Amino acid sequence: MKPSTTHRLDARWLLPALLLLLMTLAVVASGLGFIAVSPAQVLRVVAARLPGLEEMARGLDQLLPHVVWEVRLPRILSAAAVGAGLAMSGAVFQGILQNPLADPYTLGVSSGAAFGASLCLLLGLDFWGAYSVCLMAFLGASLTLLAVMWLSSVDGQASPHNLILSGVIVAAILSAGIGLIKYLADEQVAVIIFWLMGSLVSKGWLDLGLTLGAGLLGLVVFMYHARDLTLLCLGARAAASLGVQTVRVRLTLLITASLVSAVCVAVSGIIGFVGLLIPHLMRALVGPDHRLLLPASACAGALLLLGADTITRAALPHEVPIGVLTAIIGGPFFCYVFRRRQMGRGHA
Amino acid sequence: MPETPVYQITGLRFAYGPTPVLTGLDLELPAGRFYGIVGPNGCGKTTLLDLMVGARAPASGNIAFMGRGLEAYPRRALARSLALVPQEMPMGFPFTVRETVLMGRHPHIPRFAAPRETDLAKVAQALAQLELTALADKLVPELSGGERQRVVLARALAQDTPVLLMDEPTSHLDISHALAVLRVAEDLVREQGRTVVAVMHDLNLAAAFCVHLVFIKQGRLHAAGPAEQVLQSGSLREVFGVKAKVGWDDFAGSRVVIFQKPGGLA
Structure with a gap:
């Protein structure tokens, strides 16, 4: 087979285009739902929040600011932030593991977060108010990552293969643990099951702040190391000979990506396929250089989850858990992409 | 005063867990030569x-690397003096040939800066030296094993370092490309005074290109020196346990090794 010449989109156009699309979709989605609000009204409600522009809301229905600002916007922006966080950490995990099929699940990080959160819901832990579930999810994710790294590393170096194997093993043990928690939960079981299926229902500004904070921290750390991550794709030995502090960079990125995905899981439950599908698609569009891939994945992940959440919220007669929707849409699409790549590749 | 050797290695020991690999290795490599290990x-x-x-x-x-303990070098500074051509390059991601070779310039480019004219020129030069210019915009995962090995070499050439380490640089190459690649390395040594250290499997290629040979046996230095002194049937028997005839060949323009298959006439 003759090797193909690549055609890549110019990132100078793609990134602003994705951002513009994201903002438009956020405004339009804020108007959709049981009470219809026009995009112009949405913009007026938002503008009225700015100092000096309070009179923008004059003449609007009293209900609209509440519906848009208190109910819809935090949920919509949370959906976007979770999508961006999952897609970014998926791209980072794929880069570190040198495996285009890796994502927060492959390392067991999501299962760890889900286990921690389920335990929190089972025991009714409330030591830190609304943050309790989040904190337990992060604890679960971090401990899982530590266990996976310990299992897979020999004299301080963990091979990508070992990491994935260990991740799958630990995730299997944890899902049995989650099963046990569900069995023990009695009347609480519905809460846990619904949470595990993934949902953005009744997300407030607090959830948004948490996700956005973790996401922005992640973005800064990821972008600082983006070039090192790209060099790591050549293998640790080659990256080290090109001046990359391989052990430190890998550890920093693994911990940060786990933190970001743990917060996403804690806020929204398990939402699959975003972290797997989006980096895959973006790699085909902008190429595998993480300096472009990471911001492009963040924008596209935000778009996808915001779109999916709007469908479950405003278009379907009953609200379907968003994790179920992304899996139903994303799963077969991923199979199609994966199969086509296999057929096109032949030997690779 | 003699020049500082590129490498001065003394009493080197290393083990993977309980398995000893290097058991007290001493080696000194003066600059400006093509070494075969x-x-x-x-x-x-x-x-x-x-x-x-x-x-x-x-x-x-x-x-000691260029007179200073290797561990004292910051990684990036070291990467400007020392390039490595590893044996295998994992390539799960669709980088183009040009992008991969440009990665060799990263030790010279600040973290957030774009490549300069000189960087792109070095990349173009490395691509031309390894006859990769026509493949520059192809995807590396879709290339053949030999083409990929040349991409790795081109990346190391683009790194533009005084010292180049190569781990079996010709293992996936046909004989014509193997000779061409080693010729490129030989020119680096001869014309630009660089130092090349290559792990070699093919003893005839090693004899043809490496002026100095280093024999290693069971984690120790067995012999080191000019090829005509150390490449002898005796050393091949001691190190590899094979029967071989070694001699100068006018057609090859170097020493050549002829092996006898096990159990053959002695």
């Missing part, structure tokens, strides 16, 4: 390169 499988050649490039730390012993 030869030895049987598992004798510690690749491990030695790993230690020489600083990817692993020795259990004991010392490696």
Whole structure:
């Protein structure tokens, strides 16, 4: 087979285009739902929040600011932030593991977060108010990552293969643990099951702040190391000979990506396929250089989850858990992409 | 006053867990030569390169690089003096040939800066030297094994370092490309005074290009010196346990090795 010449989109156009699309979709989605609000009204409600522009809301229905600002916007922006966080950490995990099929699940990080959160819901832990579930999810994710790294590393170096194997093993043990928690939960079981299926229902500004904070921290750390991550794709030995502090960079990125995905899981439950599908698609569009891939994945992940959440919220007669929707849409699409790549590749 | 050797290695020891690999290796490599490291499988050649490039730390012993302890160099500074051509390059991601070779320039480009004219010129030059210009915009995962190996070499050439370490640089190449690649390395040494250290499996290629040979056996230095002195049937018997005839050949323009298959007439 003759090797193909690549055609890549110019990132100078793609990134602003994705951002513009994201903002438009956020405004339009804020108007959709049981009470219809026009995009112009949405913009007026938002503008009225700015100092000096309070009179923008004059003449609007009293209900609209509440519906848009208190109910819809935090949920919509949370959906976007979770999508961006999952897609970014998926791209980072794929880069570190040198495996285009890796994502927060492959390392067991999501299962760890889900286990921690389920335990929190089972025991009714409330030591830190609304943050309790989040904190337990992060604890679960971090401990899982530590266990996976310990299992897979020999004299301080963990091979990508070992990491994935260990991740799958630990995730299997944890899902049995989650099963046990569900069995023990009695009347609480519905809460846990619904949470595990993934949902953005009744997300407030607090959830948004948490996700956005973790996401922005992640973005800064990821972008600082983006070039090192790209060099790591050549293998640790080659990256080290090109001046990359391989052990430190890998550890920093693994911990940060786990933190970001743990917060996403804690806020929204398990939402699959975003972290797997989006980096895959973006790699085909902008190429595998993480300096472009990471911001492009963040924008596209935000778009996808915001779109999916709007469908479950405003278009379907009953609200379907968003994790179920992304899996139903994303799963077969991923199979199609994966199969086509296999057929096109032949030997690779 | 003699020039500082590129490498001064003393009492080098290394083990993977309980398995000793290097057991007290001493080696001194003066600058400006083409060295070939030869030895049987598992004798510690690749491990030695790993230690020489600083990817692993020795259990004991010392490696001085250009007169200074290797561990004293910051990674990026070292990457401007020392390039490595590893044996295998994992390539799960669709980088183009040009992008991959440009990665060799990263030790010279600040973290957030774009490549300069000189960087792009070095990349173009490296692509031309390894006859990759026509493949520059192809995807690396879709290339053949030999083409990929040349991409790795081109990346190391673009790195533009005074010292180049190569781990079996010709293992996936046909004989014509193998000769061409080693010729490029030979020119680096001859015309630009650089130092090349290559782990070699093919003893005839080693004899043809490497002016100095280093024999390693069971994690120790067995012999080192000019090829005409150390490449002898005796040393091949001691290190590899094979029967061989070694002699100068006018057609090859170098020493050649002819092997006898096991159980053949002695």
